[in-house]
Amino acid sequence: MNTLPKLNKVDTSQSPPPQPVTCACGEASEEEKIAQLNDILRQYRNVSGALIPVLQIAQAIFGYLPEHVLRIIAKNLNKSLSEVAGVVTFYSFFNTVPRGKHTIRVCLGTACYVRGGKQILAALKQELGIDVGETTPDRVFSLDAARCFGACGLAPVIMVDDNVHQRVKVSRLAQILDAYRNPDKSGSRETPSPSEREKR
Numbered sequence: 001m002n003t004l005p006k007l008n009k010v011d012t013s014q015s016p017p018p019q020p021v022t023c024a025c026g027e028a029s030e031e032e033k034i035a036q037l038n039d040i041l042r043q044y045r046n047v048s049g050a051l052i053p054v055l056q057i058a059q060a061i062f063g064y065l066p067e068h069v070l071r072i073i074a075k076n077l078n079k080s081l082s083e084v085a086g087v088v089t090f091y092s093f094f095n096t097v098p099r100g101k102h103t104i105r106v107c108l109g110t111a112c113y114v115r116g117g118k119q120i121l122a123a124l125k126q127e128l129g130i131d132v133g134e135t136t137p138d139r140v141f142s143l144d145a146a147r148c149f150g151a152c153g154l155a156p157v158i159m160v161d162d163n164v165h166q167r168v169k170v171s172r173l174a175q176i177l178d179a180y181r182n183p184d185k186s187g188s189r190e191t192p193s194p195s196e197r198e199k200r
């Protein structure tokens with residue numbers, strides 16, 4: 001899997017530091033998002049190596065990178081659309097289709113794989129009706145595969161957003177998913193903490 005260069009590699013000495021954009025809450029209108037993007041592009045216009053950080057910020061604003069956003073970025077950074085699209089395609093971090101509210105990542109590292117990770121992934125595909133890299137039609141879940149979360153002793157492991165679910169069994173997947181589908185029913189309004197509920 002390709003990994004992204006870090007933002008601090010960008011030379012910002014030639015322009016004011018960019019304003020961080022961390023929220024893609026969905027409340028902003030399309031016009032407001034475009035305005036945000038244009039503001040970011042103004043800050044990055046003369047910054048070398050700006051493409052990747054701008055793409056990251058754009059994805060944070062829009063939730064993904066639709067073609068019209070790539071065109072705006074290409075035009076403002078004086079790059080071709082094919083060059084911008086090539087970078088987006090190269091890095092798995094970038095998404096050109098909308099993502100689900102929750103991202104499920106199934107570890108297929110060695111420890112998880114031999115302890116059932118493959119079966120976990122297959123069951124999730126069946127349960128959600130999607131393949132790796134896809135999003136459910138209701139945009140609740142996106143499904144990804146990953147390699148090692150550093151919790152090999154607790155294999156098989158999946159992550160849902162920032163929550164680690166350890167020693168996952170196929171028979172518990174429905175319970176895990178339900179906690180994200182219906183967080184209110186789980187007794188917690190915040191990000192569900194199924195890991196707590198899973199403790200036996």
Ligand code: FES
Nearest residue numbers: 107109112149151
């Ligand atoms: S192999 Fe899955 S957490 Fe390390």
